[in-house]
Amino acid sequence: xxIIKKLALVVVSLSLVAVSSVSSAKPFSPKKPIELxxxxxxxxxxxxxxxxxxxxxxxxxxxxxPVIPINKKGGSGGEAMTYVKKKAGDEHTLIITLNNVLTxxxxxxxxxxxxxxxFTPLARLITDTFLVWIAxxxxxxxxINTFDEFIDLAKGNGLxxxxxxxxxxxxxxxxxMRGQFGFDAKYVPYDGGGAVAKGLVGGESDFTLNNPSExxxxxxxxxxxxxxxxxxxxxxxxxxxxxxxxLGYPDLEYYMMRAFMAPAGVDAxxxxxYTGLLHTVYHDDEFQTFNIDDGKLMSWLEGYGLKDFLxxxxxxHGEIIKNFx
Amino acid sequence: METFTLxxxxxxxSFEFLNLGLLIFGCLIGLFVGAMPxxxxxNGVAILIPITFIVPPTxxxxxxxxxxxxxxxGGAISSVMLGIPxxxxxxxxxxxxxxxxxxxxxxxxxxxAAVGSFVxxxxxxxxxxxxxxxxxxxxxxxxxxxxxxLMVMAFATFVGLGGDDIPKxxxxxxxxxxxxxxxxxxxxxxxxxxxxxxxxxxxxxNFLVLAIGIYGIGEMLWTLEETKGKVQMSKLSVNMKExxxxxxxxxxxxxxxxxxxxxxxxxxxxxxxxxxxxxxxxYGITKQLSRNSKEFGSxxxxxxxxxxxxxxxxxxxxxxxxxxxxxxxxxxxxxxxGGMILWGLTPGPLLFTQQPEFVWGLIGSLYIAxxxxxxxNIALIPAFLMVLRIPFAILAPVIFVLCVTGGYAPTQSLxxxxxxxxxxxxxxxxxxxDYPVAPAVLSIVLGPLAEKAMRQSLILSDGSxxxxxxxxxxxxxxxxxxxxxxxxxxxxxxxxxRKFFKKA
Numbered sequence: 001x002x003i004i005k006k007l008a009l010v011v012v013s014l015s016l017v018a019v020s021s022v023s024s025a026k027p028f029s030p031k032k033p034i035e036l037x038x039x040x041x042x043x044x045x046x047x048x049x050x051x052x053x054x055x056x057x058x059x060x061x062x063x064x065x066p067v068i069p070i071n072k073k074g075g076s077g078g079e080a081m082t083y084v085k086k087k088a089g090d091e092h093t094l095i096i097t098l099n100n101v102l103t104x105x106x107x108x109x110x111x112x113x114x115x116x117x118x119f120t121p122l123a124r125l126i127t128d129t130f131l132v133w134i135a136x137x138x139x140x141x142x143x144i145n146t147f148d149e150f151i152d153l154a155k156g157n158g159l160x161x162x163x164x165x166x167x168x169x170x171x172x173x174x175x176x177m178r179g180q181f182g183f184d185a186k187y188v189p190y191d192g193g194g195a196v197a198k199g200l201v202g203g204e205s206d207f208t209l210n211n212p213s214e215x216x217x218x219x220x221x222x223x224x225x226x227x228x229x230x231x232x233x234x235x236x237x238x239x240x241x242x243x244x245x246x247l248g249y250p251d252l253e254y255y256m257m258r259a260f261m262a263p264a265g266v267d268a269x270x271x272x273x274y275t276g277l278l279h280t281v282y283h284d285d286e287f288q289t290f291n292i293d294d295g296k297l298m299s300w301l302e303g304y305g306l307k308d309f310l311x312x313x314x315x316x317h318g319e320i321i322k323n324f325x
Numbered sequence: 326m327e328t329f330t331l332x333x334x335x336x337x338x339s340f341e342f343l344n345l346g347l348l349i350f351g352c353l354i355g356l357f358v359g360a361m362p363x364x365x366x367x368n369g370v371a372i373l374i375p376i377t378f379i380v381p382p383t384x385x386x387x388x389x390x391x392x393x394x395x396x397x398x399g400g401a402i403s404s405v406m407l408g409i410p411x412x413x414x415x416x417x418x419x420x421x422x423x424x425x426x427x428x429x430x431x432x433x434x435x436x437x438a439a440v441g442s443f444v445x446x447x448x449x450x451x452x453x454x455x456x457x458x459x460x461x462x463x464x465x466x467x468x469x470x471x472x473x474x475l476m477v478m479a480f481a482t483f484v485g486l487g488g489d490d491i492p493k494x495x496x497x498x499x500x501x502x503x504x505x506x507x508x509x510x511x512x513x514x515x516x517x518x519x520x521x522x523x524x525x526x527x528x529x530x531n532f533l534v535l536a537i538g539i540y541g542i543g544e545m546l547w548t549l550e551e552t553k554g555k556v557q558m559s560k561l562s563v564n565m566k567e568x569x570x571x572x573x574x575x576x577x578x579x580x581x582x583x584x585x586x587x588x589x590x591x592x593x594x595x596x597x598x599x600x601x602x603x604x605x606x607x608y609g610i611t612k613q614l615s616r617n618s619k620e621f622g623s624x625x626x627x628x629x630x631x632x633x634x635x636x637x638x639x640x641x642x643x644x645x646x647x648x649x650x651x652x653x654x655x656x657x658x659x660x661x662x663g664g665m666i667l668w669g670l671t672p673g674p675l676l677f678t679q680q681p682e683f684v685w686g687l688i689g690s691l692y693i694a695x696x697x698x699x700x701x702n703i704a705l706i707p708a709f710l711m712v713l714r715i716p717f718a719i720l721a722p723v724i725f726v727l728c729v730t731g732g733y734a735p736t737q738s739l740x741x742x743x744x745x746x747x748x749x750x751x752x753x754x755x756x757x758x759d760y761p762v763a764p765a766v767l768s769i770v771l772g773p774l775a776e777k778a779m780r781q782s783l784i785l786s787d788g789s790x791x792x793x794x795x796x797x798x799x800x801x802x803x804x805x806x807x808x809x810x811x812x813x814x815x816x817x818x819x820x821x822x823r824k825f826f827k828k829a
Contacts, residue, residue: 048663055375055667069371070737074508074528078516082524108516160785188784189512194652194662195596202465204785213666217651217673290667
């Protein structure tokens, strides 16, 4: 055997190895049911979207294995995040986000969660916005029709605000508004947006900062009205409610993100698979119709755009928390 | 009259082929999830929600409501037959259902549970049909101070729950309250009492983990010690005489049925309470008001009827705020509410006028679901009784396995299984020392509700306790509060009163 022949053999076998290693990196597909961790209780906004995503996937057979939502509501998302952190490298675990994934690592440093290194962000599907709501027949807010009138009223009187619990989005928002407009309110926490809406209409609180869907029933029945929406533009689901930009308060802008993340340390193929799956769900007609009717903003974001967005939001929330006490 | 027409239309809707099929199927699934420890109506409904996307909303809600309903019946089965609460809503059923079964009167216990559930369910759906709008208004006015007053009243009735040893009862209530504060501070959201920094404590102590531990494991240890493993369940035969005996035992439970049905419904329509507190409270109140309250806990049919009546009644009641106000009256309705939103409906004040077919289809189906579950239950009693023929040497490991899965299922964490075993052992020790354990179980359910309502009220009143006693601004809260105080001191002054009169 000549040297050339030997070399040729080596080249052939090396290329075989190369070919086989390429074929071993074939596209990922799930081998067992996918756990979808929800860092909140059953029946809340994140739970609703998680179960909608599950339903859309199941109904259309978008995935070869079922998706199983699991609620881990403890510790403002701390329990869920600790769980996913421990699952590093696991290819069958996902987590849906509330904004508590941005605040809990800061508020509870003892958990040791590193937001930027313990998770693999996949995609953002929806952003939900917030409005200032008052009861149509509120005992303290009677005759108030605009946001400016409301600010004047709130400055003079200690109004009561109903919210969804400590360090939740609406309490942070109250903190933000306190800085911007110089009024304070007594914050009473309830169990979830539905109970907050009921407390407002039942006369226990004077105003709330609820999501669109949380107040939708009472909005449609005329029991409560919105004064401002915290976005640059009006929302088609609430055509008569002005945006904060229109009213000249561009700093009053706030979103709740519904994004999905995988644990840290998963392969690029796994990341690609789940991002693709979420993309299919995002473009599903039923998914689109439901969210638009519910007043949510369809806002797909992935890759570097998502990473930038998360970094900005994380910093922004850190700032709000710092100014809070 | 219009209501009546709508109701008939609703019933006709539930007799459509698809709807009726789903209704019966739902009742059967409900019976199963209710009877399996750890799998309650919350899990059952949550698991089945995605399936409902393929049918119209009316069929979907009929199906899920039937599951919810069936689970209320099903929970009683394992409570009575195995002494493990099948679901949190059936914990109070163990108190008297289990002793009845041990006495050889399992037939009576199961019949009482089935009939009680039927009565509670039917009374509540009639109340629902006739008075939904005004009751929604009541729910809307029932805020934090009122809720706290109601919880104080519940605690007051429980002081009488543990027999005559009031200090031991109060000790047991306090243990339950301390356990209920583990996890997250309800107002500030900060973790508290996280022992050794174990993350499993972040979600608090699940009520079912405690109940399954104390009743399932504790009862097993107790039976093993008492009998040295040689358990002889009395032989049971199913014949007309036994059935007649079971039904005649129900004659004495009229008061329990009334309390269970009306109190259950009322607690059900209050936001965030639900069937578990309702069943525990109606057990406590029935016991307090009963002439033979000392016999409660040793196996009286009224002790089974009261909670079973109440949990069905409350589950119907909790649909009222869900439909009319868009707020859940119980954890299960929270999931149903999510489902309704996903089906494209907007729960709230306009739902009755915008979606009459959906609302009345649901209400009509509740009447029919009630009837079917009663028939199914009575028919299946002989099958359930077979469990008692299994030798204890085989049954004990089965109970153990069911307890472990039951402790694992609600949160899917092994941490809770260890806790459950610990509670089982602790409960057994408490029992040996003659401490009542039921009050601890009750206060872990009501503790968080009471704490939250109290702190919300005190934020509103700037820390003044006056908010609970002011007749002019909070008439409902004040009335309930004063009733609670009377109930609380009654066991203390009762004996004095009798002594005084005997002497005189």
